[in-house]
Amino acid sequence: MLTSLYRGVCLVLCLLVASACASSESVRGGFDPDEFATAYETRSIPLRMNRTNAMGLQGKKLVTLRAVAACPGQDCIPQEVLLVFANDGENETLLNYETLTLTADGEEYVWDKLLDRQEAARVPPGDFLRLPLDREDFEQIAHADVVTGTLGGAPFQLAPDRRQPFRDLLDRLRTEP
Numbered sequence: 001m002l003t004s005l006y007r008g009v010c011l012v013l014c015l016l017v018a019s020a021c022a023s024s025e026s027v028r029g030g031f032d033p034d035e036f037a038t039a040y041e042t043r044s045i046p047l048r049m050n051r052t053n054a055m056g057l058q059g060k061k062l063v064t065l066r067a068v069a070a071c072p073g074q075d076c077i078p079q080e081v082l083l084v085f086a087n088d089g090e091n092e093t094l095l096n097y098e099t100l101t102l103t104a105d106g107e108e109y110v111w112d113k114l115l116d117r118q119e120a121a122r123v124p125p126g127d128f129l130r131l132p133l134d135r136e137d138f139e140q141i142a143h144a145d146v147v148t149g150t151l152g153g154a155p156f157q158l159a160p161d162r163r164q165p166f167r168d169l170l171d172r173l174r175t176e177p
Helices: 002-023 135-143 160-175
Strands: 027-032 037-042 045-047 063-072 080-087 093-095 100-104 107-111 121-123 126-134 147-151 154-157
Touching (some): 027 160, 037 160, 045 160, 063 160, 080 135, 107 135
Antiparallel strands (some): 027 037, 045 063, 063 080, 080 126, 093 121, 100 107, 147 154
16 A cells, blocks of 8 residues: 555656656757758747727637747847747637737837738637847846736736746847857
């Protein structure tokens, strides 16, 4: 009986260690000799968004955000970061993302006229929006105490712990090449 208890405790500990190692992989990438480019990408961060009326999100949505940084060559350091928004659901969704705002410790970033029309667009699963930021602005968002935003009229928050992949990306850019 003690042996089976010992095995059970060992199994649980092994699973906890394995899951901790897997979840700590928040940034992947590096130099790709086939493309002769260096690229890094964070894991996707689910956005907790409130559903709104017909001008914004409709139905149950799963929108994610990740950061991508790339530059041509091997020993390069990306100076621009793309914020990539994706429909992570299995079906297309209606979304009005004409304007996106992010506010990081009072500093506001606004992207407008993202759509050339007023009504909601059909968004298939996958990436639907890529927004460039210079590294200084990305650092502000990554290190801010409070980050809020709106997409399609739906508000969301990015708590500091949820932005850890962004800080991990910045650390990786500082330590490489």
